[in-house]
Amino acid sequence: MPILSVPEAELRSRTSLKWHTYDPDVLPMWVAEMDTELHPAVREVLLGAIERSDTGYPYGTAYAEAFAAMAGARWNWDLDVPGQVRRAGDVMNSVLAALDATTSPGDAIVINPPVYPPFQQVVSGYRRHICEAPLTAAGRLDLGALEAAFAGPDHPRAYLLCSPHNPTGAVHTADELAAVMALAAQHGVQVITDEIHACLVDPGTPFVPLLTVPGGEAAISVTSAGKAWNLAGFKAGLIVAGAAATKVLAALPPLAQQSTGHLANLAHTAALTRAQGWIDEIVVEIAANKQLLASELSARLPEVAYTPSAGTYLAWVDCSALGLPDPSRHFATVGRVAFSPGVNFARSHKQWVRVNLACSPELVVEGVRRMAASA
Known part of the structure; x- marks a missing residue:
């Protein structure tokens, strides 16, 4: 079973920052928490x-x-x-x-x-x-x-x-x-x-x-x-x-x-x-999610610019062409999907959002669907 395959219903029972900052109908794809189960070896030790x-x-x-x-x-x-x-x-x-x-x-x-x-x-x-x-x-x-x-x-x-x-x-x-x-x-x-x-x-x-x-x-x-x-x-x-x-x-x-x-x-x-094997597995899943995000954006929101990069499980996405005053706020309030605001990373990048891709492919698809529906 893929590491990034925890059902959304189970994730929403968690009490961490990622899942409790926004209303329950908002899909959180912002802070850098991964949607995973604890590795069995770590669980055993704890x-x-x-x-x-x-x-x-x-x-x-x-x-x-x-x-x-x-x-x-x-x-x-x-x-x-x-x-x-x-x-x-x-x-x-x-x-x-x-x-x-x-x-x-x-x-x-x-x-x-x-x-x-x-x-x-x-x-x-x-x-x-x-x-x-x-x-x-x-x-x-x-x-x-x-x-x-x-x-x-x-x-x-x-x-x-x-x-x-x-x-x-x-x-x-x-x-x-x-x-x-x-x-x-x-x-x-x-x-x-x-x-x-x-x-x-x-x-x-x-x-x-x-x-x-x-x-x-x-x-x-x-x-x-x-x-x-x-x-x-x-x-x-x-x-x-x-x-x-x-x-x-x-x-x-x-x-x-x-x-x-x-x-x-x-x-x-x-x-x-x-748990070194975990790394070898999860980087493959993350790389696939990057390509999936690029494909979904190309199909649903071609105005949005995203080029997959090799590092991290985060995507840096340029929404300038959408003409939104504040893309992250718009997607959260209208699309009901939460990303990290680009302006938090640089004052010059208000039109950008950071997307957390350490989630199931289904949530990647759903996140883009919500973006497109709100645009």
């Missing part, structure tokens, strides 16, 4: 812990070791545990910890809009300010814009890279990443990359960890099993330092490494050690 009342504090380096084993097997990435890897909270709290360790209040931090909204929030909410280096029109890194930002009057201290990129789904190449690190070294900018979507890349497209490219030894990566195995309810992440950046680990805020939950630690470790 139930075992509960049955023995094993609900204390996390211990040991099993999560880091499990990630290092996967990184070696999937990406030929050799990591020293515990020398390079620390357990932490979720990815954005890990980003915050890394920024705290490498920058000061008032510093400029570079981001690439359109980008995951918490990137903006973690900078502006913690007394740093944003320096923008927008993506190209094709949704890829603009090395010229990045160089201009690094060399500009703001003198940024850090750069937050999203890899693969959310919302465009771009999977950065080894050459792009090496160029980023060369620019960062030239201008004294600390690179911190969010690689939570690393496993969610279409078959045939290689994911390249930033720390494996030339110059990547100076970077910091934050990651988690939470996205690929749908474990957002279990807060656990990892901060990974390049071989030349391990001093950053010693400078992390005191509580940064104490924010992992014990059950979360167990769940993420189980996913990494016992």
Whole structure:
């Protein structure tokens, strides 16, 4: 049975953010939760812990070791545990910890809009300010814009890279990443990359960890099993330092490494050690849903522009040709299908929506049907 085949009626019994933000007649295809069952190996570990009342504090380096084993097997990435890897909270709290360790209040931090909204929030909410280096029109890194930002009057201290990129789904190449690190070294900018979507890349497209490219030894990566195995309810992440950046680990805020939950630690470790086959299956289903979305939009709403990308389970869709003042609001109120508003990712992208494709093919078809009926 496909992983993305949970019946809608069962999904609507859930109490998470995705299924309770909108009215019951709205189809939610917005926040990045997957419509899956919990992997049996993860369920077994969690139930075992509960049955023995094993609900204390996390211990040991099993999560880091499990990630290092996967990184070696999937990406030929050799990591020293515990020398390079620390357990932490979720990815954005890990980003915050890394920024705290490498920058000061008032510093400029570079981001690439359109980008995951918490990137903006973690900078502006913690007394740093944003320096923008927008993506190209094709949704890829603009090395010229990045160089201009690094060399500009703001003198940024850090750069937050999203890899693969959310919302465009771009999977950065080894050459792009090496160029980023060369620019960062030239201008004294600390690179911190969010690689939570690393496993969610279409078959045939290689994911390249930033720390494996030339110059990547100076970077910091934050990651988690939470996205690929749908474990957002279990807060656990990892901060990974390049071989030349391990001093950053010693400078992390005191509580940064104490924010992992014990059950979360167990769940993420189980996913990494016992559920690798899940990844190989689900990326095939996600790739098929991307093609299905493109086909359905072409047939029902040909004015809407969408090009499938290789990374993430998210679709970045341009609705400009529909002439709607606010596409996401229109689709939610008239079409009764909810997407993430593009303006949340960049002020310049109000006419775009981000669509969550980690759902059954039937819901992809239904989502486009509702869009078309409302247009």
